[in-house]
Amino acid sequence: MATRKRTVVYDVRRHPELGAGGGIVSAPIVPVEGEVASDYSENFSGEHMLINIGPQHPATHGVLRLVLELDGETVIRCIPHIGYLHSSFEKLGEYRDWNQIVPLTDRMDYLAPLIYNCAYAMAVEKMMGVQVTERCKVVRVILMELDRIFSHLLWLGTTGIDLGAFTVFLYTFQERERIYNLHESYTGARITTSSTRIGGMMADLPAGWIEQLQSFISNFPRTLDEVETLLTNNAIWIGRTQDVGVITAEDAVNFGLSGANLRASGVAYDVRKDRPYYDYESYDFDVPVGEHGDIYDRYLCRMEEMRQSLRILQQAISRLPGGPINVSDPRVILPGKTATMNDMESMIHHFKIVMEGVRAPVGESWFSVESSKGELGMYVVSDGGSKPVRWRVRGPSFINIAALPHMIEGALLSDVIAVNASLDIVLGEIDR
Amino acid sequence: MSNDSFRKGLEGLDSGPAGSPRETPRVEAPEGGIPAHPTVDALRIQFGEAIGLHELVAGDEHVVxxxxxxxxxxxxxxRDEPGQQYDFLQDLTAVDYGNGTTIQVVWQLWSIPNRLNIRIKADLPLDALEVDSVYYVWRAADWLEREVWDLFGVTFRGHPDLRRILMPYNYTEGHPLRKDFPLRGRYSRAEQTQRALSMTIEDHYSAIELAVARRIGQDLPEVIVEGGTGLTDSVGMGSGAGDI
Structure with a gap:
């Protein structure tokens, strides 16, 4: 049988600029040509073995189970098994009215809950033809960009741990704690935020929240720089990530990858740019695009995305308008307490919304936003009642992880952990 | 009226959510007709009779x-026609309106070069839930088709490995997202527990893995090793998870 060997471990030519500044680059790590590869084949060739990684394994980032057929240390076949966290959210949604589904959404991606809250509300609003207020739009942009950073930080920390860089985890989780505090002071919850409602938000931003956010924005770049110092030129990091888990642009599109995983392969597709929502076309930000489609480029893309999110956050804060956060449409938003008690019409609306829920006209919408993990699509179908006929989530992780076997078959066992980490999955949303 | 809709939610627990009216609801066309979509016109020229209704939903989403x-x-x-190039399969799913006659399969496409969306739908009668697989057109369809098969029971002709994905491989209660499927499942709680506890090791593996294990002459690896000899024991005795 043909021996598989690791093709490239460390390539200085790819980043000549790294050689100028630091001495790290001059230290080669692993010799890969010739001897090592033939050792593999002599000792291990032909000894096939079936092993199970997960479902309870920290490196699978949740209850993912991978069954690997190995030839020595080389992965011949990888079969992922999912469903261990299946909670039948989509089925449950058919028994809930439109607003009651919001708490289900943040339990899918508990690493970026606000993006899911917002995406769901936006899909239903689009289907119903509800235009949210200007303030609500900007607040949602702030929340979504904040959670993009939130999720990327977790990705960075845990991927660092998987590849042996423990310090990064401490740095990123310290920053995540600040975002947790922002979540908590706005929504009352750290993870299960459930903050959106059809037609607006559950409440306006509390006093002092924007100042708290601003202090995060001004302190965060320093941590990001420190993490970059730890990783970007780090010989071990480069050795473990460059040219590992490569997927070509053509394959990435065919497999339906999205988010940083797709852009690292050189495909410039970002929902915020291609189908702008909430005036994203008027924000000044760049979308980083990689070139090699390997773990290292995914890392660089996500690092840059965090910086770009900071830019968007700053612009959003500076343009945050005043005014109401909820629409005044009594079909979707509860009237105020005073109005309900004093005005017959408001009382009727209040009663209808509480007893029946918001009613959506016949229609449907497939609406997607750029979540931290890729394109997050929400498909909602209404038959005119107060409960959906179908609520479907196109989870980016679900589709990204399906490409895992394609990326690791033929690679080494140790790369499985690295590639799996680099895809940035969350099992809550894969299993739904 | 409000009383009805309130009861609607409770009833469904045992019987499946109340279905929509017998007719699949259709969105009314906007005044002044539906704006043209280049792909729809091209489809009609190319395929004629096979192209049915063209709808506009949610303001700007075209459905064919x-x-x-x-x-x-x-x-x-x-995907392949030079003028179309819908190279990105955003989503593949199905909708059961609960009208007892059809299940709708939905393909949501995006063209990265042309920056255009289109949604393709096909109504499949309940007694012939079969449609062609697009596995070899977009590999993204692999898991999506498995999911639709698992949850709706739609068979995709030509999919190389159509098996359950979210539900266990030995699940026999049917296809959960169908409207006639009760929220609590078809079996009693006692029976469900009993079935979960009596899973064998083979139930945790697909046919491919069973074949590989036979070929290389290896026992199947335990699924959860800690605390017992497999999933059965660790669940039954409540050890395992507690130790961590």
Whole structure:
């Protein structure tokens, strides 16, 4: 049988600029040509073995189970098994009215809950033809960009741990704690935020929240720089990530990858740019695009995305308008307490919304936003009642992880952990 | 009226959510007709009769109904035709309106070069839930088709490995997202527990893995090793998870 060997471990030519500044680059790590590869084949060739990684394994980032057929240390076949966290959210949604589904959404991606809250509300609003207020739009942009950073930080920390860089985890989780505090002071919850409602938000931003956010924005770049110092030129990091888990642009599109995983392969597709929502076309930000489609480029893309999110956050804060956060449409938003008690019409609306829920006209919408993990699509179908006929989530992780076997078959066992980490999955949303 | 809709939610627990009216609800066309979509016109010229209704929903989303018998041809053409280039399969899913006659399969496409969306739908009668697989057109369809098979029971002809994905491999209660499927499942709680506890090691593996294990002469690896000899024991005795 043909021996598989690791093709490239460390390539200085790819980043000549790294050689100028630091001495790290001059230290080669692993010799890969010739001897090592033939050792593999002599000792291990032909000894096939079936092993199970997960479902309870920290490196699978949740209850993912991978069954690997190995030839020595080389992965011949990888079969992922999912469903261990299946909670039948989509089925449950058919028994809930439109607003009651919001708490289900943040339990899918508990690493970026606000993006899911917002995406769901936006899909239903689009289907119903509800235009949210200007303030609500900007607040949602702030929340979504904040959670993009939130999720990327977790990705960075845990991927660092998987590849042996423990310090990064401490740095990123310290920053995540600040975002947790922002979540908590706005929504009352750290993870299960459930903050959106059809037609607006559950409440306006509390006093002092924007100042708290601003202090995060001004302190965060320093941590990001420190993490970059730890990783970007780090010989071990480069050795473990460059040219590992490569997927070509053509394959990435065919497999339906999205988010940083797709852009690292050189495909410039970002929902915020291609189908702008909430005036994203008027924000000044760049979308980083990689070139090699390997773990290292995914890392660089996500690092840059965090910086770009900071830019968007700053612009959003500076343009945050005043005014109401909820629409005044009594079909979707509860009237105020005073109005309900004093005005017959408001009382009727209040009663209808509480007893029946918001009613959506016949229609449907497939609406997607750029979540931290890729394109997050929400498909909602209404038959005119107060409960959906179908609520479907196109989870980016679900589709990204399906490409895992394609990326690791033929690679080494140790790369499985690295590639799996680099895809940035969350099992809550894969299993739904 | 409000009383009805309130009861509607409770009833469903045992019987499945109340279905929609017998007719699949249709969105009314906007005044002044539906704006043209370049792909829809091209589809009509290319495939004629196989292209059905064209709808506009949610303001700007174009939906085209097609003849399920020609699904593969049409979808393949949409990806490969130079003028269309729908190279990105955003989503593949199904909708059961609960009208007892059809299940709708939905393909949501995006063209990265042309920056255009289109949604293709096909109505499949309940007694012939079969449509062509697009696995070899977009590999993204692999898991999506498995999911639709698992949850709705739609068979995708030509999919190389159509098996359950979210539900266990030995699940026999049917296809959970169908409208006639009760929220609590078809079996009693006692029976469900009993079935979960009596899973064998083979139930945790797909046919491919069983074949590989036979070929290399290896026992199947335990699924959860800690605290017992497999999933059965660790669940039954409540050890395992507690130790961590």
């Amino acid at each position: 109904y097609i003849d399920p018998a020609r699904a593969f041809q049409i979808l393949h053409w949409l």
